[in-house]
Amino acid sequence: MIRNLRFSIEAMGDKKIEMFLRWVQIVISFVCLCFIFQTFYDFQSINEKIEYLAGTSEIYVLRDLNTDAWYEELCNNDELTWKFQKIVDVINQTEVEKIVLNNNYETTKDQQSIELISVSKNFFEKYGVNGNFEEEVFSDFELRTLSNEEWSNEIWPVVAGYNYTHSYDLGEVIQDDYGQKYKIVGFLSKNTTYTLPMQSKDLECLDAAFIIPVNIDKNDNGNMIEYIFSCQFITDQKEALSSIEKTNRELQLLDMYFDNYTNQLEYVKNDTIECMVLFGSFGVVLMVFSMIGIVCMIIQLIANYEYEYAINMLCGANFGDIYFRVVFQSVCLIGSSVLISFAFFGNTKAFRNIVVISGVCLAGLFIFSFLKLKSETIINKIRING
């Protein structure tokens, strides 16, 4: 056994370049395949999330038509603050259920980009975002209207992305660059993703995100504007939202209108399905081809060395020795390629497909080489090649 192992490794060393090239071939096809599958599953996951989100009733969002100059004006004009407060109050008083989702990218002092997402507590349930925490931890903070100072005196609960599980403990209080304190109340599961309302074709990964309860600073126009456009209203009666539009019109504040987000989701969904079909069929074709390629390649490898194997048998190798060598070499080639794919993609569904594919390839090879090596007598092999 150990003798065979040593000899197999040595035999691979004898044909380093050939082995290496073949290995590269397998690695490339696995990685491509993994990538295609990954893309397919991403689209599938987007599709599922959209279906889930759009499942119950219509979703409306406020579309914004304001110019940047107008925003400048709005944000800096303290006279308008009461108007924004009014709209925020109307929004909060409507009977309609709403999800708040406002994501910001912040750069820390050491130039790290972190995603800070402010949400209402129903975000987790509606967007299917899971982890080891209770949504209730956000209840106390939900839609509180705190001024800047009040905000900074509080310790805010934060749900951290999976990447932080090793850097922070549950319950630990952390501080951001501005001295704001947060208490870690839970972590998200690995590979948690969601789709952004306005660009739903992308899957946003939350592994590096921090999720905090949404707060409205009633003295900060900019903050209130952000809040207004972060709301998603879940209702089948658009009329229920008319009070918001009406108030805005009366106050002559923002240029905005309600848009049916569900429709947009439908478009995105159809797009996504198209992509799924495209990538799915492409993936299957590629899979078939690369499987054929890999198997043929190793069959050729065996055929090429049949003469060598026959001479080995003439010198005292038995069938098991030779079979071991063939199996060992195929396992090495394919196994290490699988490991490389793992390094790139981790333990994802796409990777598990690769494992299955390589398993099938290997099984095929084991059977083929067994039959092939058994079928010919030593003497025939030497005659054919010699």
Next chain:
Amino acid sequence: MKWMKNIELRNITKKYGKGENKTCALNKVNIGIDEGEMVAIMGTSGSGKTTLLNIIGTIDSWTEGEYYLKGKNIRDYSEKEKAVLRNQVFGFVVQDFALVPHYKVEKNVELPLYYTKYSKKKRKEKTDHVLERLHLINKKHCYPAELSGGQKQRIAIARALVNEAEILLCDEPTGALDSKTTKEIMDIFVMLNRSGKTIIIVTHDMEVAKYCRRLVKIEDGNIIEDVYK
């Protein structure tokens, strides 16, 4: 079983193919070969010489009859045990040398030792020793393609000897060589025979047969002559 020869074939029949295409390569062959003999097997092309040699070397099967090696019936041997025989008892030398082109001379010769329990050091020692004996030590790091026919055949002989095989099975070992090189190779065989090895040589060449004390002639799968000189 004292009366038995070292190699004893009894009514060995070998048939190839099925039905109409059936050819009888060996027909009830009886032959016994003692330890230390040097036998030449001659016959026309297709008469069954190679088949006979391959059966003796356990690399081919036979249809009927019994084959005893040192009194043991080879029919009872498993694949594994036959591999051990090829490793320890038989050494093969063939017309086209059967060297692995991408192994260096050294490794080609060492090959049978890979299937033994010898340590790496011991393997190298034995390889060097046999290469020296055949005056090939300076070609150790060459590839077979860089050698002449005679040298290649000496490499093949070195390989057959490296694990101290008792019986050398040579299928037209000089078939690809000129007369001068043939003499060189035959001198080696004679020397080996003197040191106690059993040598069986299949050949077309009367010159080669002259070196052997015993001559066996085959025709259409039958032994038609078996004489000691």
